[in-house]
Amino acid sequence: MSLDVAIVGLGETPYSRARADKGEIVMSAEQYAAWATSLALEEAGLSLRDMDGQGLAVAGTEWPHSEIWSAEVVQNLGFRPKLLLRGDFGGNNAVELAVQAAAAIRSGLVDYVLVLGADSPMTPFGTQTARSWRYDIDYMRPFGLMGFVTLAGLMMNRHMSAYGTKVEHFGKIAVTQREHARLNPGAYVKAPLTMEDYLKSRVLSDPLRLLDSVMFVNGGIAFLMTGREKASRASKQPVYLRGYGLAHNYVEGDPAMPDVTTTGVKAAARDALQMAGATPADLDFLQLYDDFTGAVLMQIEDIGFCAKGDGGKFLDRTDISYKGELPVNTGGGLLSNGQPGMAAGLVHVAEAVRQLRGEASGRQVSGAKLGLVSGLGGLAYGNNLANSGALVLGVM
Amino acid sequence: MSEKPLPEITPLNKPFWDAAARHELLVQRCKRCGRFVWYPRGSCPYCGSRDLEWVKPRETGTIYAVTVVRVVVGNSPAWEKEMPYAVAIVDMDDGFRIYGRVLGAKPEEVRPGMRVRVDFEDISTGVAVPVFRPLP
Numbered sequence: 001m002s003l004d005v006a007i008v009g010l011g012e013t014p015y016s017r018a019r020a021d022k023g024e025i026v027m028s029a030e031q032y033a034a035w036a037t038s039l040a041l042e043e044a045g046l047s048l049r050d051m052d053g054q055g056l057a058v059a060g061t062e063w064p065h066s067e068i069w070s071a072e073v074v075q076n077l078g079f080r081p082k083l084l085l086r087g088d089f090g091g092n093n094a095v096e097l098a099v100q101a102a103a104a105i106r107s108g109l110v111d112y113v114l115v116l117g118a119d120s121p122m123t124p125f126g127t128q129t130a131r132s133w134r135y136d137i138d139y140m141r142p143f144g145l146m147g148f149v150t151l152a153g154l155m156m157n158r159h160m161s162a163y164g165t166k167v168e169h170f171g172k173i174a175v176t177q178r179e180h181a182r183l184n185p186g187a188y189v190k191a192p193l194t195m196e197d198y199l200k201s202r203v204l205s206d207p208l209r210l211l212d213s214v215m216f217v218n219g220g221i222a223f224l225m226t227g228r229e230k231a232s233r234a235s236k237q238p239v240y241l242r243g244y245g246l247a248h249n250y251v252e253g254d255p256a257m258p259d260v261t262t263t264g265v266k267a268a269a270r271d272a273l274q275m276a277g278a279t280p281a282d283l284d285f286l287q288l289y290d291d292f293t294g295a296v297l298m299q300i301e302d303i304g305f306c307a308k309g310d311g312g313k314f315l316d317r318t319d320i321s322y323k324g325e326l327p328v329n330t331g332g333g334l335l336s337n338g339q340p341g342m343a344a345g346l347v348h349v350a351e352a353v354r355q356l357r358g359e360a361s362g363r364q365v366s367g368a369k370l371g372l373v374s375g376l377g378g379l380a381y382g383n384n385l386a387n388s389g390a391l392v393l394g395v396m
Numbered sequence: 397m398s399e400k401p402l403p404e405i406t407p408l409n410k411p412f413w414d415a416a417a418r419h420e421l422l423v424q425r426c427k428r429c430g431r432f433v434w435y436p437r438g439s440c441p442y443c444g445s446r447d448l449e450w451v452k453p454r455e456t457g458t459i460y461a462v463t464v465v466r467v468v469v470g471n472s473p474a475w476e477k478e479m480p481y482a483v484a485i486v487d488m489d490d491g492f493r494i495y496g497r498v499l500g501a502k503p504e505e506v507r508p509g510m511r512v513r514v515d516f517e518d519i520s521t522g523v524a525v526p527v528f529r530p531l532p
């Protein structure tokens with residue numbers, strides 16, 4: 001199967017809400033980009049100048065709101081890449097950029113691509129309010145909608161009313177991911193979380209609670225991809241890209257009035273698994289994009305672990321902890337790590353790489369050889385999210 | 397005193413906002429495939445035709461999903477004094493989908509499947525947005 005591109009270096013900074021009064025790290029996106037890059041190159045045994053004429057694929061940012069961010073980043077870091085890619089895919093940045101990087105490596109254009117996401121939505125001005133997209137400005141904000149919070153509430157409401165899903169099902173996802181975060185030295189949120197705490201947490205937009213949704217953090221993640229020949233000489237165990245799939249503006253049902261409980265990960269994961277010659281049952285873990293708990297439940301259905309609508313019942317009978325039948329978001333996911341702005345999808349790649357290398361101390365999935373990472377980005381109008389993707393990653 | 401957020405009027409969306417100010421709903425319809433198009437586009441997202449006309453659709457629809465908005469996030473604090481309120485996805489009888497507030501019922505009592513009719517709410521002088529009211 002396709003084993004011609006691999007991840008051979010990983011860098012992940014600590015995450016921070018930039019609370020100087022609590023002794024937290026206060027840094028801006030440029031510093032996180034530099035930090036994550038040097039960690040990834042160091043692990044791969046490469047110097048900055050080894051990247052001359054290679055590729056850099058950089059995610060956009062909440063802060064700064066730069067129109068030429070990729071051009072700034074190469075100058076800031078002193079990169080002189082032949083190939084420069086910028087991600088404009090929100091929560092699907094990691095998957096999209098990894099797929100583009102793999103295509104560039106396979107074509108022979110470059111030997112290495114560093115995929116980089118670094119963002120500081122909390123710095124320097126506190127939570128940044130990004131300039132929004134057209135239909136949010138014109139047909140959502142003046143209509144009384146609160147962006148992500150309202151849309152997530154609507155999707156979860158639909159799942160509950162159509163299929164009888166209960167808030168406790170969403171709660172199980174939040175509680176399990178927090179248990180994982182407590183075992184992950186790199187996770188940001190460590191406070192214990194019970195179902196009772198979850199049910200008591202503030203409702204933002206019914207049924208979406210505070211503990212169903214992510215909060216912004218600052219941070220940076222980078223991973224280095226290369227072809228098979230160079231990967232085999234890497235100091236760390238290469239993690240191979242076994243399959244991938246992408247879907248944009250995915251529609252389930254009537255295109256004018258689609259099913260909002262189905263994500264484009266349905267198509268992306270199907271393609272990724274087919275390329276990998278695998279079935280859902282072959283996956284040792286899932287790292288699912290989790291800007292809200294409902295998205296995790298919907299993706300479990302969409303990947304094929306149960307029928308659409310049966311996600312709640314599936315969770316009733318399935319242990320999704322790192323030692324369970326279907327480990328999901330084993331590092332705590334974004335729900336417990338926070339969302340490092342537009343770099344968020346890279347958090348899931350980082351956890352997948354650690355699991356496959358056997359480096360996920362305290363939360364290691366026993367014998368993990370094959371896992372799936374998903375991405376979801378771009379809140380759509382009247383649909384689920386607009387950008388979706390899946391990577392199947394594996395070790396020999 | 398903060399104000400409710402105003403749309404940016406463009407050559408594309410001006411017919412909608414002009415009609416809304418008169419409390420009339422105008423949406424696009426594709427002259428090639430006949431489908432209604434909301435929100436305003438430069439071409440039909442179903443068949444690609446640029447031949448779109450502005451028409452008055454039937455003003456009734458069915459609630460597909462609903463949420464009760466309880467906090468301001470990424471929007472004007474002006475909404476706070478009206479909270480909690482219901483926001484719904486409404487599937488209109490002419491086959492298009494639109495978001496809007498549901499007024500005239502207790503927010504917690506608004507349910508998917510409920511039949512609604514379009515009304516308008518002035519959010520500023522000369523600027524009105526569609527809202528929905530339950531049909532009896």
Ligand SMILES: [Zn+2]
Nearest residue numbers: 426429440443
């Ligand atoms: Zn058409």
